[in-house]
Structures are given as C-alpha cells and as structure tokens.
Amino acid sequence: MRRTLLCLTPVLLLAAQPGFAATESEGLAQVKAFTLEHNAALVANAQKMQGSAEAYAALIAAHGGDYKAAWEAEGPKLAEAVTAMRDQWLAASNEYETIEGIVAGIPSTAKYDLILDAGNPGTEEEDVAEYDLTLPDGTVLKRPGSLFHSITEPLLWGTDKEHVKLDADLNGDGQIGPGELLFDANLALGAAQGMVEWSKALETDMAAWEPNRDDAFTAVVTMTPTVGDYFGEWKESQFLGGEGEAFIARSRLIDVLGIMGGCQRMYNQAISPVVSTDDAALDGSITKGFDELIALVTETRDREAKGDKFTAEEADALGSEAQDIAERIVAQVLQAAAKHGVEIKG
Amino acid sequence: MKIKTQLRYHARPLLAALLVAVTALAAYAALAPRPAPVGVAATDVPFYRLPFGPDDTGQERLFWPSRIRSASGAFSDPTRLPSAADCASCHQQEFHEWAGSLHAIADRDLIYEATVDANVDSVRNPEQGRFCEGCHAPNEMLTGRVNRFVSVQPADALTEGVTCITCHTAIHAQPETGNGAITLAYNRAEYDQDGLTNAALLANPRDHLAAYGAPDTTALMKSSDLCGACHVEIYDHSMSKARSPQVAQSTFLEWRDSWYGQQGVTCQACHMADDPAAQVMAIRNGDLSGPKRFSHRFVGANHLLTDTGMGDTLDVLRGGALPGVSRDLNRDTLTEQARQTEALLRAAAGLELRDQQRRGDTLHLAVAVQNLGAGHNLPTGVNDQKHMWLELTLTDAQGRTLYRSGGPDEAETVAWIEHFQDSKGRRITDHLTFSTAEVNWVRRPIPAKGEDVATYDIPLDGAAQGPLHLTARLEYRVALPDLLYRNLRREMAVPPFTLAELSTDLTDNQP
Incomplete structure (x- = not known):
C-alpha cells in the first residue's frame, strides 16, 4: 500500500500545479474539461472496484455465505479480490480528491460531494448525505453517510468492526496483522454499485454544467477556507495516532493537496483572467497566496512521507x-468578486 | 535704557521671524494633507450579511446578536487600527503584561475558537457567531470580518482579542444588559493613526490623548461598568433556544450587589492591581485603598491557559505567538501570569470545620466553604464550565480510608456548577450556547463574603480506630474535559486547582 501511496502523491502534486488561461471562457472550459476527465477516471475505477466486489461476493456466495469455509477453500482468490478492491478504492478516491474542490464548490454539483466523499450519516445533524443505499440482498440503508469515507474505507480496511466477518492472513506471512480480514460482501458490493451510480450521476450533471463566473468564484471562496477542517481530520486520523475510522487508507494531507489544488486551478484558469484585467497587483497577491498554501501542505506531506511524526500540537x-x-x-x-459584480451563492 | 536699545536693535529680525513663522503655519494649514475620512460604510464591506434584520426602530443592527456598537455607526478600516504591538513602541511594560493575559488571547485560544465553530455549525449560521465575537473579538467585529464570506483582509490588530484600543476607545457601556453592550469609538484610533506615531507623538501628544484619553473614556475605564458589558451574559431567543432570559454569566451583577460594590471596590482594584493577591488580602484586612500601580495582566481564574507546565501545548492552545511577542517575552510574561493567577485563586476561598457529631454509627460533619476574597460569586463566569467541588477524605489511625467523596461528576459530590440544558432537557457539556434552552445551578454559588455549609453523614464501621483524620479540599476547574474533547477533538486532562485545604484530627469524636 505504501508503494501505491508514493505513486499517487506525485500525480496529485502535478494536478495541483495548474497553468493560467488566456481568457476567462477558455479557463472555465479548461476547468470543466479537467473535471470531466478525472470524473471519467473516477467512474472507471469505481466500475473496476464493482467488478472486484462482484468476484468477492460470488466466492462468498458459493460457500453459502460461510466466510470461514470460503477462506479455507478460496483463500488466495479472496485475498486477491480484497487487495484489488483496496487499490481500486485508492485510485478512485485519488481521482475524486483531485476534483473535489471544484465539485463541492459548484452549487449544482455540491450534493455529490456529500454523497460520494464528505457527507455525514443521517444520525448527524449537519452535512448529511441525502441518499439511501440499496444492497444486493434488498436491505435499504437510510442515509448511511458518504460512500468513500463513511462506508467503503472503514469497511475495506476493517475499522468498521460491525462488518468484519473473519480475521484472515491475507498476505500469507503466517500472521494476522492489522487490516487483514474479510468483510461483509453484501455491503461491499452494494457500496461499490453505489459509487458507480453516483459518480456517473455526477458526470452527467458536470457535463450539463454551464461554466460561469459566479460558480467559479463561489467554488473558490467556499472551498478554500475549509483547509483548516481537513487538518483537523488529519489530526484525528490514525496517521497521527488518533482513533478515527476514516482517513486510514492514506493520509488526509494527500486529499488536502487535491482539494486545494482544485481551488488553485479554478482561480488560475477561470478567475485570474478576470482579476488581472483591472488589478494585476491583487491577482498577483492571490496567486502568491495559493502558491504559499500549496507549498505548506506539500512540505508537510513530504515530511510525513519521509517518516516524520507529528504531534497533535x-x-x-x-x-x-x-x-x-x-x-x-x-x-x-x-474583493475581486465585489468589483466584478459577482454573486456568491451559498 | 539698555533694554530699550536692544529691543530696537532686534525688533526687525524678530518681526521678520514672526512673519515667517505665521506664514509657514498658514501654509501648513492650507497645504497639509487632510486626514482621510475614517470609517467604512456597511455597504462598502462586500458580502456583509445582516440576517437578523433591523431593530424595532428600523435601524440596521450591524453586530447583532452581540450588543456591541461602533460610535460612528460605521465599520473601521483594519489597516488603520493599531495593534498592541504598535502601542508597545512606547508602552512596553503595559504590553508585556497584557501579552500574558487572557484578554490578549480572547479571540485566539483554540478552545474558544473550536467552541465558536461548534456553535456556529450547530445552527448553520456564521453570523450568529457575532454573539460571541462581540466580546472576544471586537476588532474583527468592528471591521466586518465576522461573516459567512469574509472579504476584509486580516491585520495584526485583528488577531488580538481584547486589546489596547478596545478599552481605550470605549465611551459607553450597559453592564446590566451585558452581551457586549459597549460602544467603541474606533474612529478616534483611525484618526490618530493618520497623525504622528511612535516617538514623534511627543511633539504633539494632545491628539493622542484625545484619541485614547478622552474624558468619557477615562471615566469609563475607572468604572466596573466597562467590565460588566462583557462579564454579564444573558441568553434569549435571539441567539439560543431559551424561551425566557437565562442568565449564564452575572459577574458584574454579583459584584454590584455585594459588599465590594457598595464600598466602591471596583473590578480594576483587584484584577488590575500590580499584585492582585496582595490587594485581595489587604481588602480582606480592611484596607480599601486602591492599588499603587495598575497592571494590564487582568489576572483572573483561568489556571489552564496560564499553566506553563504544559510547555509547547500551552502556546498552541493560546493560539501561537501574538504579534510583537518574542519567545522569551512570552515565556517570562506567562510565568508571571501563572504565578499571579495561582496566588489570586488561593486568596479567594477558605474552609472551616463547623460541626462534628457522633450520631450512633454515623459521623456528622459540617464543612463551611467560604468566599473570603472574591468580590463576586464563587465560582463565577460561565459556570457550565468553570466549577468547583469539595473533596473529603476521612481516615482512621491506621490510615484506613473510611470515606472518600467522589469526583466532580458524581451525583453525590458537593459541587457548584451550572447545567446548560437543551430544549429536551438534556444536559449540554460542551458549551453549545446556541442550543441552550435553560441554565440551572446544581448548587448555588457562594456570594462575596458569604459561605455555604456542606454536610456529610458518614457511616462508621466498628473497626474504625481513632483518632480520625479529616482532609478537605476545595477544587476548581476552569473547563470540563468534554469541552475539549468534543470541540477541539483533544482528549486531554483539565487539572483541577486546589483553592483551599483543611486537614484536622477529629479529636472530639473517637470511635
């Protein structure tokens, strides 16, 4: 997994260094194209994950739902399916985090951020992901929380203890380490199907989105200030010795880079052409601010990747x-928005 | 004769010099740049929202539900507000003292910030946070930064909580109303910032005096009214779930109705004394003369955010380094702040054994908890968090523990604490003000110069051997651990502070 993480980080870093557009319309079009490109990759990875979940569920079903019997008979195949699902989850999540700052910031697509990645279960009072998840056995989970971080990540990595079915030596080293387990196949398949369904729905709405100045500004001013919250989630995660069930598959800092990179992209490509026309100094100051922000997160992530341990302080x-x-x-x-008569939604 | 001759001799050059001086002054008056108009109209702060609507007279309420007001009716330009670090170029000692205070970090400490966020999130209304920020962040409030979309640039002065200009431009306060009912003339600070600064001020100190030492401000700064505007907090339906006004903090009112209020011993007399604990002891001994020197430490009861034993954690909890404060200065001032805080707390309370009676197999004890030195209730402040309790241990001659009272959270413990309750009657432990419907004391606090007698009936078994020994400790804690855990996501202990101790052999009641 560590190798996967190291491979993903440069991809995100590259994604977080967007160039500038010559005109506003060109920049808005570039942002939309970028988002759709990664949305398509998200769908593709979710579909692969669904395929792996189907194979995993079929192996369990072939043994009448007896996980122990299935493991004894088909251990290597089950281990392979679990590993594949985890890799595909990471790839799908990576694609989503790269565009989250844009998706979550555009009013017409913000709901998908709650459903896919950031929403709470219905038991919480705020930011609830408004959807129900129907599982293959017909069970309907009412407002179960986000697909990535409330359901699939805790399920696949075993921090959702309720759905752990069997401890299993997945890597065959003779020991059962953390995260070596079989999980509920019904939930895994249902959640993977949900990821495909909702990432496709996002793709449809994103394709229909008509890029505009108000949405671009709204995305930047609503999403950029969320950076402090993500650091809070990082602090609570198991990467810093916390007990959080989510953000265990990879450091939350990688997500932060993706999200803030999306905000920077939206500014550089869609907003900078507007601001720079009448206030080059302001544009320069904003651009520098984004560079500083990305540099701070990158440096912190680099230190973490090298093995530095951070305290909560x-x-x-x-x-x-x-x-x-x-x-x-x-x-x-x-200030720039006010100058240009932009309406901030939200 | 000689004088007349000299005058005649010098008359022409003197007249010429006078003419030049008058001409120069006239030219300066005509050509000197006019001070820029101060204040920023509400309409000039982009995206500033007024979700609570106008008041009964149709006036816009820029800062509602806080009752803070801007004297000019406008916002201030953050670039024209001096930070405390600016003031420090001349007023160094005051700055050093203030830097260790709780006022300095009123808008920075992470526990406060996380609690405001939790409150704001609970109602999904960032502008409702103005209720808290009026007192905690007057500079941010008066520049229009407490808003869903913050279009006003940050500045050093805005990172300070209750800072120099807050008190030194205050012109009106309504302490009975509380909730930040204070009027600040930041326009004076803005004007002053346009004029001479630092050492050059000495050339014309009158403008500076007019800005920060105007008669209305000077009178208010000597009065407890100034403190009362923020040290009275009453929840109502405009910002909470309360159906009727719920008094959450009444420190000023407690003082006003106390012996101290009647004697004219102001808040400043103790909390701004150079040595607050010594001042309290002097008052306890009947000496009502005020302190010889006033300090800007505003020493109070927060022993957690002055606890230098926490090391770097303290710096982080206090929100990092203040502008203009070096690491050495920070360490030195916090060390002194901690010393004075602990000394003041120890001067506040006392314990006395009032009664001990053997009643069959039961030992009856009465312990008086005395408010000896606080000019307000004990405890005071927001008492869903700041609370105290009595810990009692009874041992026999063999050191065997016959009785030990429980911790602060146990039902039988004698504890002075308020419970915030939501509209369903459930207790709120994390200071969710906006969700609070009722505020109820578990046990009423002890008024100034008052006492509360706690009684215990302790069953004794036949094996107990005298002499029995009683230890009692009055413990104080500034916050519940739940506040930190839920809002700051930190599982950290909040150590209690022992206000008073009693240790005595019960020689009259041997088993």
Whole structure:
C-alpha cells in the first residue's frame, strides 16, 4: 500500500500545479474539461472496484455465505479480490480528491460531494448525505453517510468492526496483522454499485454544467477556507495516532493537496483572467497566496512521507497557519468578486 | 535704557521671524494633507450579511446578536487600527503584561475558537457567531470580518482579542444588559493613526490623548461598568433556544450587589492591581485603598491557559505567538501570569470545620466553604464550565480510608456548577450556547463574603480506630474535559486547582 501511496502523491502534486488561461471562457472550459476527465477516471475505477466486489461476493456466495469455509477453500482468490478492491478504492478516491474542490464548490454539483466523499450519516445533524443505499440482498440503508469515507474505507480496511466477518492472513506471512480480514460482501458490493451510480450521476450533471463566473468564484471562496477542517481530520486520523475510522487508507494531507489544488486551478484558469484585467497587483497577491498554501501542505506531506511524526500540537499549529493563508486568499478573491459584480451563492 | 536699545536693535529680525513663522503655519494649514475620512460604510464591506434584520426602530443592527456598537455607526478600516504591538513602541511594560493575559488571547485560544465553530455549525449560521465575537473579538467585529464570506483582509490588530484600543476607545457601556453592550469609538484610533506615531507623538501628544484619553473614556475605564458589558451574559431567543432570559454569566451583577460594590471596590482594584493577591488580602484586612500601580495582566481564574507546565501545548492552545511577542517575552510574561493567577485563586476561598457529631454509627460533619476574597460569586463566569467541588477524605489511625467523596461528576459530590440544558432537557457539556434552552445551578454559588455549609453523614464501621483524620479540599476547574474533547477533538486532562485545604484530627469524636 505504501508503494501505491508514493505513486499517487506525485500525480496529485502535478494536478495541483495548474497553468493560467488566456481568457476567462477558455479557463472555465479548461476547468470543466479537467473535471470531466478525472470524473471519467473516477467512474472507471469505481466500475473496476464493482467488478472486484462482484468476484468477492460470488466466492462468498458459493460457500453459502460461510466466510470461514470460503477462506479455507478460496483463500488466495479472496485475498486477491480484497487487495484489488483496496487499490481500486485508492485510485478512485485519488481521482475524486483531485476534483473535489471544484465539485463541492459548484452549487449544482455540491450534493455529490456529500454523497460520494464528505457527507455525514443521517444520525448527524449537519452535512448529511441525502441518499439511501440499496444492497444486493434488498436491505435499504437510510442515509448511511458518504460512500468513500463513511462506508467503503472503514469497511475495506476493517475499522468498521460491525462488518468484519473473519480475521484472515491475507498476505500469507503466517500472521494476522492489522487490516487483514474479510468483510461483509453484501455491503461491499452494494457500496461499490453505489459509487458507480453516483459518480456517473455526477458526470452527467458536470457535463450539463454551464461554466460561469459566479460558480467559479463561489467554488473558490467556499472551498478554500475549509483547509483548516481537513487538518483537523488529519489530526484525528490514525496517521497521527488518533482513533478515527476514516482517513486510514492514506493520509488526509494527500486529499488536502487535491482539494486545494482544485481551488488553485479554478482561480488560475477561470478567475485570474478576470482579476488581472483591472488589478494585476491583487491577482498577483492571490496567486502568491495559493502558491504559499500549496507549498505548506506539500512540505508537510513530504515530511510525513519521509517518516516524520507529528504531534497533535504541531497539527493544530500547521492547520492554523494554513487557515490563515486561506482566509487571506479568500478576502482578496471576495474583493475581486465585489468589483466584478459577482454573486456568491451559498 | 539698555533694554530699550536692544529691543530696537532686534525688533526687525524678530518681526521678520514672526512673519515667517505665521506664514509657514498658514501654509501648513492650507497645504497639509487632510486626514482621510475614517470609517467604512456597511455597504462598502462586500458580502456583509445582516440576517437578523433591523431593530424595532428600523435601524440596521450591524453586530447583532452581540450588543456591541461602533460610535460612528460605521465599520473601521483594519489597516488603520493599531495593534498592541504598535502601542508597545512606547508602552512596553503595559504590553508585556497584557501579552500574558487572557484578554490578549480572547479571540485566539483554540478552545474558544473550536467552541465558536461548534456553535456556529450547530445552527448553520456564521453570523450568529457575532454573539460571541462581540466580546472576544471586537476588532474583527468592528471591521466586518465576522461573516459567512469574509472579504476584509486580516491585520495584526485583528488577531488580538481584547486589546489596547478596545478599552481605550470605549465611551459607553450597559453592564446590566451585558452581551457586549459597549460602544467603541474606533474612529478616534483611525484618526490618530493618520497623525504622528511612535516617538514623534511627543511633539504633539494632545491628539493622542484625545484619541485614547478622552474624558468619557477615562471615566469609563475607572468604572466596573466597562467590565460588566462583557462579564454579564444573558441568553434569549435571539441567539439560543431559551424561551425566557437565562442568565449564564452575572459577574458584574454579583459584584454590584455585594459588599465590594457598595464600598466602591471596583473590578480594576483587584484584577488590575500590580499584585492582585496582595490587594485581595489587604481588602480582606480592611484596607480599601486602591492599588499603587495598575497592571494590564487582568489576572483572573483561568489556571489552564496560564499553566506553563504544559510547555509547547500551552502556546498552541493560546493560539501561537501574538504579534510583537518574542519567545522569551512570552515565556517570562506567562510565568508571571501563572504565578499571579495561582496566588489570586488561593486568596479567594477558605474552609472551616463547623460541626462534628457522633450520631450512633454515623459521623456528622459540617464543612463551611467560604468566599473570603472574591468580590463576586464563587465560582463565577460561565459556570457550565468553570466549577468547583469539595473533596473529603476521612481516615482512621491506621490510615484506613473510611470515606472518600467522589469526583466532580458524581451525583453525590458537593459541587457548584451550572447545567446548560437543551430544549429536551438534556444536559449540554460542551458549551453549545446556541442550543441552550435553560441554565440551572446544581448548587448555588457562594456570594462575596458569604459561605455555604456542606454536610456529610458518614457511616462508621466498628473497626474504625481513632483518632480520625479529616482532609478537605476545595477544587476548581476552569473547563470540563468534554469541552475539549468534543470541540477541539483533544482528549486531554483539565487539572483541577486546589483553592483551599483543611486537614484536622477529629479529636472530639473517637470511635
């Protein structure tokens, strides 16, 4: 898994260094094309994951739902299916995080962010993912929370203890380490189907989206200030010794890079051409702010990847620093928005 | 004769010099740049929202549900508000003292910030956070930064909580109303910032004095009214679930109705004394003369956010380094702040054994908890968090524990704490003000110069051997661990502070 993570990081870093567009319309079109490209990759990876979940469920079903019997008879195939699902989950998540800052910031597509990645279960009072998930056996999970982080990540990596079916030596080293387990096939398949369904729905709505200035500004001013919250989630995650069930498959910092990279892309390509026409200094200051923000997150992630251990205090301090930069950026973007008569939605 | 001759001799050059001076002054008056108009109209703060509508007279309420007001009726330009670090170029000692205070970090400490976020999230209304920020972040409020979309650039002065300009431009306060009912003339600070600064001020100190030492401000700064505007907090339906006004914090009102209020011993007399604990002890001994020097430490009861034993954790909890504060200065001022805080807390309370009676197999004890030195209730403040409790241990001659009272959260413990309750009667432990419907004391706090006698009936078994020994400790804690866990996501202990101790042999009641 570590190798997968190391491979993914440069991809995100590259994605987070967008160029500038010559005109606003050209930039908006570039943002939309970029989003659709990664949305398509998200769908493809979700479909692969669904295929692996089907194979996994079929192996379990072939033994009448007896996980122990299935493991004894088809251990290597089950281990392969679990590994494949995890890899495909990481690839799908990577694609989504790269466009999350854009998807979540555009009012007409924001609901997909809650359903796919960021929403709470219906038991919470706020930011609930408004959908129900029907499983292959007909069970309907009412408002179960986001597909990536409330359902599939805890399920695949075993922090959702309720759905662990059997501890199993997946890597065949003679020991059962953390995360070596078989999980509920019914939930895995249902959730994978849900990921395909909702990422396709996002693709449809994103294709229908008519890029416009108001949405571009809204996306940047609503999503950029969320950076502090992500550092908070990083602090609570098991990467920093916390007990959070989510953000265990990979560091939340990688997600932060993707999300903030999306905000930077939206600014550089769709908004900068507007701001720079009448206030080059303001445009330069905002651009510099985004560079600083990305540099701070990148440096922190690099240190983590090299093995640095962060304390909760350091996470809080870094989160505050990132939040300060983000707030400075947003104040300037809002000033530009006011100058250009932009309506901020939300 | 000689004088007249000299005058005649010098008359022409003197007249010429006078003419030049008058001409120069006239030219300066005509050509000097006019001070830029101060204040920023509400309509000039992009995306500033007023979701609570106008008041009964149709006036816009820029800062509602906080009752803070801007004297000019406009916002201020953050680039024209001096930070405390700016003031420090001349007022160094005051700055050093203030840097260790809780006022300095009122808008920075992470526990506060996380709690405001939790409150705002609970109602999905960022502008409702103005209720908290009016007192905690007056600079952010008066520049229009407490808003869903923050279009005003940050500045050093805005990162400070209750800072120099807050008190030194205050012109009106309504302490009985509370909830930040204070009027600040930040327009004076903005004007002053356009003029001479730093050492050059000495050339014309009158403008600076007019900005920060105007008679209305000077009078208010000597009065407890200034403190009361924020140290009274009453929840109502405009910002909580309360159907009738719920008094959550009444420190000023407690003081006003106390012996201290009647004697004219102001908040400043103790909390701004150079040595607050010594001042309290002097008052306890009947000396009502005020402190010889006033300090800007505003020493209070928060022993957690001054606890230098926490090391770097303290710095992080306090929101990092203040502008203009070096690591050494921070360490030194916090060390002194901690020392003064602990000394003040120890001067506040006392314990006395009032009664001990053997009643068959039961030992009856009465312990008086005394408010000896606080000019307000004990405890005071927001008492869903700040609370105290009595810990009692009874041992026999062999050191065997015959009785030990429980911790602060156990039902039988004698504890002075408020319970915030939501509209379904469930207790709120994480200071979700906006969800609070009722505020109820579990046990009423102890008024100034008052006492509360706690009684215990302790069953004794036949094996107990005298002499029995009683230890009692009055413990104080500034916050519930739940506040930190739920809002800041930190599982960390909040150590109690021992306000008073009693240790005595019960020689009259041997088993």
